[in-house]
Amino acid sequence: MIEFQNVSFQYNDLDILKNFHITFRRNQISCLMGPSGVGKTTIANMMAKLIFPQKGQVTGIENAVYSYVFQEPRLLPWYSVYESIDFVLKDVYPIQERKKVVLKYLEMVGLESFRDYEPEQLSGGMAQRVSLARAFAYPSNVLIMDEPFKGLDMKLKQEMLSSFQRLWTESKRTVLFITHDIEEAISLSHEIYVLKNSPVEILENIVGVQGKDNHLIRNKLQNIHLL
Known part of the structure; x- marks a missing residue:
């Protein structure tokens, strides 16, 4: 398990994280949702050891080996x-x-x-x-995915979701998945965190997504988006 314990982080004197706590279960797919600029990428970068807490600690990443999927494929031409x-x-x-x-x-x-x-x-x-x-x-044993399906049309997105599910089933690892798309979150995730504000707060935490009624989860997330 990867755990942020009372983590604080400032950027240009702005509190991005303040006494923040969140956990990501081993070999599960955890989704971060929330408005742009709320701190999702900061959390991902800290998990990846690209930046470090100014206070508190992140545990469970001592032996982490990372791979990434970004919004752009980033293939060498x-x-x-x-x-x-x-x-x-x-x-x-x-x-x-x-x-x-x-x-x-x-x-x-x-x-x-x-x-x-x-x-x-x-x-x-x-x-x-x-x-x-x-x-x-x-x-790797940790995969970080930052809006990898953004901009794809519905048919391509469904193909990508199917490809991801096949790959993850074959080779399970801890996944941090960032998206704004409710359907992506429901389709792929075991756990969904909805974030708000700056410093970051957890507005909603939905666990056991794959075992629950998608309609109820969809309605809950849609209502949160309307707040």
């Missing part, structure tokens, strides 16, 4: 689909094992026949699937 995944594994596996891992994850996102394509030849949805495959192929 001179690497093929295959090379984009192979590149992050060069210091992890010997060449023959790397090949098996890369092909396995390309198959899981339906891109095995596009292995030699370069980013400019891919649609936006295909490029983001490469990004997903790359994140899961890397042997």
Whole structure:
């Protein structure tokens, strides 16, 4: 479990976090929702050890190994689909094992026949699937996803959600998932935190999402958004 214990953090004399507490359960998908600028990315960056508490502590990340999926695929233009995944594994596996891992994850996102394509030849949805495959192929135990499906049309989004669910079921890890989209949160998450204000407060915490009535959760989240 990753736990923020009485964490405080200021930026330009503005309190972003103040005596803040939140927990993220191991090998579960925790979603952060809330308005832009509320502090979601600050929490993600602190979990990733890119910034550090000025007071308090974050526990459970001592042995964390990270991978990321961002809103943009962030593929290097001179690497093929295959090379984009192979590149992050060069210091992890010997060449023959790397090949098996890369092909396995390309198959899981339906891109095995596009292995030699370069980013400019891919649609936006295909490029983001490469990004997903790359994140899961890397042997991390913490995955941070910052609005990875934003801007995709409904059909592409559903394909991405299905790809993510397949990948996570095959290779479970602790996931921090940031989104503004209620349907994404309900579809993927085990736990949803709705944040407000600055310094950050938890307005709502919904646990056991996958075992609950989606209609009730949807109504609750929609009502919160209207506040």
